[in-house]
Amino acid sequence: MKLLFDENLSPRLARDLAEQFPGSAHVRECGLLGHSDEEVWEYARAHGFTLVSKDSDFQQRSFIYGPPPKLVWLRIGNCTRQQVIDLITTHETDIRAFDADAFESVLVLS
DSSP states (O other): OEEEEOTTSOTTHHHHTTTTSTTOEETTTTTOTTOOHHHHHHHHHHHTEEEEESOHHHHHHHHHHOOSSOEEEEOOOSOOHHHHHHHHHHTHHHHHHHHHOTTOOEEEEO
């Protein structure tokens, strides 16, 4: 399972979580920095990523279009990169179960 981190998250997260989620990337690495939500969504869908974002626009898009891609929506305010790492690693099992569930489209972590 590979994650695509939105631009509102640290570009270092993909590297920091590479052991748990190999193949993950940040939109910056994919040439998508500053691109529209639609372009990021389509890139994630076409390349088999699960999106990770703090952006509620992706949550709305997920309800309208459904998966793929799936969305891990981080409902957290301003925080450090380490707090995001801790949140994701704490919920790694939940994220993997969510990815395996064909009927779920959004996982909210807070």
